């Protein structure tokens with residue numbers, strides 16, 4: 406059970422502690438932040454509201470801990486990460502329980518998130534051992550005007566203190582996707598978990614604690630992003646920010662200092678369906694892509710752009726599948742569960758009402774109870790409706806009927822987002838042309854958008870992000886290239902004349 410057994414030390418009374426210097430502590434603020442269960446809409450957990458002084462302390466010890474961690478052999482860093490991964494998987498049940506209660510993630514998906522996170526940590530350890538052990542060797546005479554008198558050795562060095570800020574929808578997985586690359590690369594890490602999802606994240610951090618990482622290397626401060634967020638992201642002790650979330654990321658990138666940024670932000674992933682598409686395949690992917698975790702995925706299908714000639718058939722097939730989705734509490738492993746907060750449900754409702762006023766076709770009646778919104782397909786959506794452009798982050802999916810492929814690509818590219826997109830067609834040549842034309846970080850051909858497998862590159866363009874994620878890219882992003890140049894008094898050639906010793910060139 407959450408907060409019990411090995412996790413008993415992370416809670417004091419009814420408030421979860423924060424993690425600093427290898428210890429679980431109560432904040433001097435004496436204040437806590439309530440985490441509201443999206444299903445019951447009652448307080449489920451409480452976490453510490455950390456102070457600025459506590460953030461300062463965490464940054465100070467993170468800086469010191471990083472210095473000795475950088476000297477820890479790579480294989481030892483990997484060994485500890487493997488240990489943490491195993492502990493995480495061993496304790497999947499209590500962590501998944503938190504995900505169910507804090508963010509209403511369906512029970513089975515909650516377990517999957519924890520297991521996937523363990524696998525991600527292990528893979529990162531292995532990938533780190535492979536890629537961080539390698540460097541480059543360059544010689545100077547490949548550049549005009551130079552003789553072979555300079556040998557350049559390159560290696561990857563850590564950045565220092567990484568600040569990780571994940572969003573509510575994957576509070577464990579999107580935290581470890583930042584923690585593991587940071588640590589294997591020799592950095593220390595400060596985590597600010599999302600408020601909804603913070604307790605699952607604290608349990609995950611305790612798994613790293615149990616694995617025996619050095620004190621101060623990992624810290625976790627809790628509190629509302631709106632209260633301590635700016636102080637964290639503008640803190641002079643931070644050497645890199647890895648953030649996943651919404652528009653907040655755009656604001657952070659404007660305020661952050663001269664530090665590398667990894668930003669994975671919102672999306673309006675389009676699904677283009679051509680006349681020759683396998684419509685059963687497309688319908689299955691639209692429903693899975695649009696409604697998994699009630700549409701609260703950055704990679705969710707967020708607009709369907711279908712050729713008019715096949716639109717009726719596609720909509721019918723999608724509706725048949727939507728009718729089979731189960732709606733209810735996450736504990737029952739329903740497909741559609743309450744969205745994360747009342748304000749999120751209100752926002753989604755605003756988009757639905759706007760579409761209603763502008764005469765979109767409601768394929769199902771709009772129904773809401775508390776934070777629970779029934780799945781809804783809106784047909785005949787037009788570009789003057791908000792839902793055509795805005796990200797609902799909920800179980801509402803607009804369908805726009807198009808008369809040409811160009812119209813579909815134009816709609817996709819007119820978005821301020823550019824995360825992923827997908828195209829359904831049996832013509833691979835057309836698929837490639839469309840993929841090239843879509844201004845998104847990834848295009849999936851004949852499947853819904855998705856981040857995984859987790860070693861694939863994952864990136865957004867425009868307002869969808871800066872940089873690229875995926876295990877290898879994250880490790881590289883959390884390092885800097887360092888070079889050492891050896892200057893020789895005379896040109897030197899492998900197996901050549903040793904002029905300096907007066908040898909012969911035979």
Ligand SMILES: NC(=O)C1=CN([C@@H]2O[C@H](COP(=O)(O)OP(=O)(O)OC[C@H]3O[C@@H](n4cnc5c(N)ncnc54)[C@H](OP(=O)(O)O)[C@@H]3O)[C@@H](O)[C@H]2O)C=CC1
Pocket residue numbers: 570571572573574597598599600601628629630631633634635638649650651652653654657669670671672702703796798824865869870
């Ligand atoms: N591209 C991607 O990979 C993903 C993108 N997203 C996007 O995220 C959004 C939904 O997630 P959500 O969690 O609501 O996103 P938010 O941007 O609201 O929050 C993300 C994180 O930022 C924190 N935060 C809030 N304000 C600040 C601040 N001023 N400074 C620093 N940190 C702050 C939040 O903490 P707190 O909870 O305490 O407010 C949370 O940990 C959607 O737009 C979605 O598309 C989501 C997942 C993946």
Ligand SMILES: O=C(O)[C@H](O)COP(=O)(O)O
Pocket residue numbers: 574575579701702703704705854855856857
């Ligand atoms: O946070 C998100 O929504 C993701 O990064 C998407 O992950 P997924 O495609 O594995 O759901």
